[in-house]
Amino acid sequence: MLEIVNLHASVGDRPILKGIDLSIKAGDVHAIMGPNGSGKSTLSYILAGRDGYTVTDGSVTYNGEDLLALPPERRAATGVFLAFQYPVEIPGVSNSTFLKTALNAVRRQRGESELDAIQFLKLARAKCKQLGMTDEMLKRAVNVGFSGGEKKRNDILQMALLDPKLTILDETDSGLDIDALRIVADGVNSLRGPNRAMLVITHYQRLLSYIVPDYVHVLAFGRIQRSGGKELALELEARGYAEFGVNEAA
Amino acid sequence: MSPAPNTSDTLDQVKNITDQKYKYGFVTEIESDTAPKGLTEDTIRFISAKKNEPQWLLDWRLKAFRHWLTMKEPKWARVAYPPIDYQDAHYYSAPKSTPLKKSLDEVDPELLRTYEKLGIPIKEQELLAGVEPTIAVDAVFDSVSVATTFKAKLHEKGIIFCPISEAVQTHPELVKQYLGSVVPYSDNYFATLNSAVFTDGSFVYIPKGVRCPMELSTYFRINAANTGQFERTLIIADAGSYVSYLEGCTAPKRDENQLHAAVVELVAHDDAQIKYSTVQNWYPGDEHGVGGIYNFVTKRGACRGVNSKISWTQVETGSAITWKYPSCILQGDNSVGEFYSVAITNNYQQADTGTKMIHIGRNTRSTIVAKGISAGRAQSTYRGLVKIMPKAIGARNHTQCDSLLIGDKCGAHTVPYIESRNKSAKIEHEATTAKISEEQLFYCRQRGLTPEDAVSLIVNGFCREVLKELPMEFAVEAQKLVGISLEGSVG
Numbered sequence: 001m002l003e004i005v006n007l008h009a010s011v012g013d014r015p016i017l018k019g020i021d022l023s024i025k026a027g028d029v030h031a032i033m034g035p036n037g038s039g040k041s042t043l044s045y046i047l048a049g050r051d052g053y054t055v056t057d058g059s060v061t062y063n064g065e066d067l068l069a070l071p072p073e074r075r076a077a078t079g080v081f082l083a084f085q086y087p088v089e090i091p092g093v094s095n096s097t098f099l100k101t102a103l104n105a106v107r108r109q110r111g112e113s114e115l116d117a118i119q120f121l122k123l124a125r126a127k128c129k130q131l132g133m134t135d136e137m138l139k140r141a142v143n144v145g146f147s148g149g150e151k152k153r154n155d156i157l158q159m160a161l162l163d164p165k166l167t168i169l170d171e172t173d174s175g176l177d178i179d180a181l182r183i184v185a186d187g188v189n190s191l192r193g194p195n196r197a198m199l200v201i202t203h204y205q206r207l208l209s210y211i212v213p214d215y216v217h218v219l220a221f222g223r224i225q226r227s228g229g230k231e232l233a234l235e236l237e238a239r240g241y242a243e244f245g246v247n248e249a250a
Numbered sequence: 251m252s253p254a255p256n257t258s259d260t261l262d263q264v265k266n267i268t269d270q271k272y273k274y275g276f277v278t279e280i281e282s283d284t285a286p287k288g289l290t291e292d293t294i295r296f297i298s299a300k301k302n303e304p305q306w307l308l309d310w311r312l313k314a315f316r317h318w319l320t321m322k323e324p325k326w327a328r329v330a331y332p333p334i335d336y337q338d339a340h341y342y343s344a345p346k347s348t349p350l351k352k353s354l355d356e357v358d359p360e361l362l363r364t365y366e367k368l369g370i371p372i373k374e375q376e377l378l379a380g381v382e383p384t385i386a387v388d389a390v391f392d393s394v395s396v397a398t399t400f401k402a403k404l405h406e407k408g409i410i411f412c413p414i415s416e417a418v419q420t421h422p423e424l425v426k427q428y429l430g431s432v433v434p435y436s437d438n439y440f441a442t443l444n445s446a447v448f449t450d451g452s453f454v455y456i457p458k459g460v461r462c463p464m465e466l467s468t469y470f471r472i473n474a475a476n477t478g479q480f481e482r483t484l485i486i487a488d489a490g491s492y493v494s495y496l497e498g499c500t501a502p503k504r505d506e507n508q509l510h511a512a513v514v515e516l517v518a519h520d521d522a523q524i525k526y527s528t529v530q531n532w533y534p535g536d537e538h539g540v541g542g543i544y545n546f547v548t549k550r551g552a553c554r555g556v557n558s559k560i561s562w563t564q565v566e567t568g569s570a571i572t573w574k575y576p577s578c579i580l581q582g583d584n585s586v587g588e589f590y591s592v593a594i595t596n597n598y599q600q601a602d603t604g605t606k607m608i609h610i611g612r613n614t615r616s617t618i619v620a621k622g623i624s625a626g627r628a629q630s631t632y633r634g635l636v637k638i639m640p641k642a643i644g645a646r647n648h649t650q651c652d653s654l655l656i657g658d659k660c661g662a663h664t665v666p667y668i669e670s671r672n673k674s675a676k677i678e679h680e681a682t683t684a685k686i687s688e689e690q691l692f693y694c695r696q697r698g699l700t701p702e703d704a705v706s707l708i709v710n711g712f713c714r715e716v717l718k719e720l721p722m723e724f725a726v727e728a729q730k731l732v733g734i735s736l737e738g739s740v741g
Contacts, residue, residue: 050692072695081696088693092711098697101707106698141711158697 001026001063001197002166008057009039009046015056016042018222024166027194031208032201033233034219035241040201041085043219044170047199048082049075062166076102077109079165081158083172087151090142095154098142099124103161127160131187149180156187167191168199173207185210205237220244275503275533278364278473282392285342287476291315294446297342301415301449304422307429314435314445321439327602328631328663329571331544334509341447343392343474364391364471385465385496386411388452390481392474395450400464410455411466414482417453424455428486432515432552432579440511440573441548444480448513451481456491456522465721470499470512472532472543478509485515487522489555494525496724499532499568505541507570512547520555520582525563527720528576529728532568539598539627542570549576550606553585553614561588562605563719565728567735570599575633577606580614580642587616590716592728594709594735595628595660604634604665609642609675618649621713624660625736631663638675645672651681654712656705656736706733 002024009017016039024030034040045053047060049072060067067075090098104114115123121138128135133153143151152172159167169188173181188211192198200211208216208230216232218225218241225244226232240246285296294315298308323334345358386400388411395413404411410421418425435445452468472479487493499510510532516524526549535542545568551560562576572595578587589605607616622630636647653662664681686708694704710717710732720728 048692048696051688072692073698073700076696076698084693084696088687088689090690090693090708090711092714093707098694098707101703102694102697102699105700105703109698162697 002067002199003061004058005061006058007043007046007055007060009042009053009055011042011053016222017046019058020219020222020224022217022224024197024199026165026197028215029192029198029200029211029213031213031216031230031233032199032219032224033203033205033216033236035246036203038219038246039222040203040219041170044082044168044199044201047075047168048072048080073105074109076162077106079163081162081164081167083152083155083159083167083169085171085174087143087146087155089144091144093142094138095140095142096121096124096138099138099158099161102158106162124161127157130190131157131160132183133157147180148175149177149183152176152180152184153187156184156191160187160191165195166197166199168201169211170201171203172200173202173204181207182210205233208233218244220246274500274531278360282343282345282474284340284344284474284477287340288337289339289341289447293341297447297449300342300344301418303415303418306426307418310430310435311446314442315447317436318439318442318446321442323439327573327633328629328665329573329600329602331507331571334507334544336443338476339509340474340477341480342449343477344449345391362397364473385467388413388466388468390450390452390468390470392449392472392477392479395452404462404464407460407463408457409460409462410453412453414451414453414484415449417484421453421455424486425453425484428484428515428517429482430515432517432550433513433548438548440546441513444482444511444513444548447478448480448482451483451512452485453483454485454493454495456487456493458488459490460488461491462493465494465496467496467498470497472500472508472510476506476508478511480510481512483512483514485524485526486517487519487524487558489520489522491519492523494527494721496527496529496721498529503533503536503541507535507542507544509544509546510569512549514547514549514576516551516560518551518553518555518558518560518585521557522555523559523561524551525561525721526551526576527724528562528564528566529720529724529731530564530566530568530572531731534568534599535570535597537597539570542599543568545569545572545574547572547574549574550579551577551587552579553582553587553611555585556582556611557584558582559586559588561586561590561719563590563716564592564603565717565720565731566591566593566601566603567731569601572599572601572603574603575605577608578616579608579610580616580645581610582614583611584613584615585611586614588719589616589618589620589634590719591620592623592713592716592732593621593630593632594623594732595625595630596735597626597628599626599628601629602631602633604632606635607637607647609636609638609645609647611642613644614642615645616647618647618651619715620649620651621716622651622653622662623656623709623712623736624653624662625656627659629661629663631665633665633667635667635669636677637667638670638672638677640671642672643674645675647675647677649677649679651679652712653681653683654709655683655685702733705736709733709736
């Protein structure tokens with residue numbers, strides 16, 4: 001589904017990614033672990049197409065298409081979904097308006113018919129129920145006054161509605177207490193399936209106890225230093241990133 | 251990776267799209283009866299004679315004109331424009347075919363087509379049987395009203411809704427009593443000019459205890475070239491009555507600037523309520539700032555009676571320059587004034603707009619919510635006065651001014667004036683300035699929205715408090731307009 005080959009990228013003049021190779025198949029869950037400043041977030045923004053992040057070499061192929069040639073909204077339409085480390089507030093815009101606008105924008109680009117208000121609400125309520133959320137969330141302004149946990153759950157609700165093929169979770173665990181983490185992880189797990197791939201980006205092993213990956217990669221100094229199975233995460237938890245030359249004051 | 255759209259691309263986009271998107275920029279080919287260029291006492295006599303006005307009105311106009319000659323154009327607003335040559339314009343232009351029409355059937359089909367193209371319903375028969383009409387329209391084309399719908403239906407309730415030039419003939423006592431009673435002929439440069447040369451506009455009278463059963467609406471259209479538009483609207487809500495009134499405005503694209511200097515006067519008696527909504531979409535000029543309407547307008551409402559209420563809601567997206575301060579004079583005890591405003595400026599547009607709330611009676615209350623959005627090289631200023639007079643015991647005001655900037659070449663300014671002469675008054679002022687963040691845009695785009703849709707969504711959210719005050723019929727249109735006015739302003 002996703003082929004990243006020799007990916008180099010910079011922010012401004014500063015090279016951050018220095019040759020990433022990664023292959024993700026449908027149904028797989030990959031975790032990328034790494035210390036602060038290793039390039040984890042840069043990788044997620046490059047995949048989603050954020051301005052200010054420049055690819056200097058290499059390629060990213062997504063379902064046979066050159067992902068890097070598409071504007072962010074096209075990537076969203078083809079099924080790339082980024083769950084944000086810090087979901088953004090949009091004052092005055094209700095969650096349901098935002099979700100409906102997003103869903104219909106994506107459906108339009110996919111050549112599907114748009115949903116009217118009633119069809120949308122029915123679907124949104126069903127998804128809320130499926131994820132164990134109240135539909136009161138739909139009425140509130142997008143992420144305004146939401147707790148950290150609510151913001152992340154809101155992102156998961158968006159994900160459930162937009163029905164992505166490749167989901168990138170960018171440090172979804174940051175700022176969550178253990179209960180919120182469990183709820184978010186349950187939401188993510190309920191969306192796992194043979195047609196979906198996930199890329200879980202995290203600093204800590206903690207999240208990976210709840211979202212259990214098939215593969216774990218260690219990212220440091222802009223490159224993948226080591227890859228392995230889920231046990232690699234536990235090893236990192238015990239030994240830290242020191243063996244990769246990283247000196248982190250906990 | 252494709253290069254990220256940078257600022258210069260963004261500016262190009264703004265230019266292209268904004269220019270294309272002014273869909274009201276067409277000209278109607280119609281034969282007009284036009285006054286010669288220039289402004290003298292003869293011009294005023296010409297207008298007055300055209301309208302077959304009584305002597306008192308001509309005298310009033312001439313008094314205003316003589317006063318105007320002694321006045322200087324105001325320079326305190328934060329707007330810049332070359333000197334206006336008041337002799338180089340026509341002050342009267344009317345379609346030849348319809349000087350005085352008896353019924354809608356007599357309206358020139360070309361005019362009907364014009365309003366159809368603009369999406370304005372000026373045919374009564376289009377309604378289905380059994381469906382109550384929700385809106386009555388007075389259509390003002392250049393200097394005259396060309397059609398007014400549902401007059402008869404409104405008449406059943408004693409409501410008068412007609413062109414002001416007609417009211418002068420049919421209800422001279424009302425016009426004489428109220429004209430200039432809120433905005434005197436000597437009020438300010440542009441209002442005085444209007445008093446001298448006003449041509450048409452709407453007149454509304456709601457009798458005691460009557461709730462107007464439909465929205466009343468005036469649709470202003472400037473069509474002729476080199477012509478100023480000077481309309482005058484007068485709305486009187488007698489004791490215990492209610493009316494909701496809307497106005498919309500458009501003009502063709504032309505390279506020269508055209509002057510629009512209107513006056514609106516509202517009078518609310520005891521327990522009466524007037525809700526006045528504006529969607530102003532005059533031609534804003536092109537991407538280089540060429541052309542566009544100079545919108546210099548005086549709007550003022552007097553809450554004369556106890557418990558009366560006047561509410562202004564405006565969505566200002568058009569005009570090259572907007573100079574406008576819809577105000578409330580809160581004379582009656584417990585009277586309420588409200589001002590809800592969205593002002594959007596793009597390219598080289600300039601807006602200096604706000605309100606005045608003058609608290610005179612006891613326990614008078616006012617609310618001001620002003621949202622300014624600037625993009626391109628536009629400048630937007632909120633200018634507002636809250637004045638509490640010595641007898642206004644217990645007066646309260648809450649003001650909230652929010653500015654949103656798109657890009658880094660535009661400006662937003664907030665100029666509040668607060669004068670309190672009563673210690674019991676409570677006045678609150680909040681102001682914020684924000685930019686649409688790259689983060690918000692990226693978040694929206696990551697969820698599938700195009701940059702245009704994202705800006706429209708974010709700005710609509712920013713304006714929500716104001717847009718929700720608009721009558722349903724206008725709200726959807728206004729939301730679209732907000733999006734269109736800013737399309738392409740972010741890459």
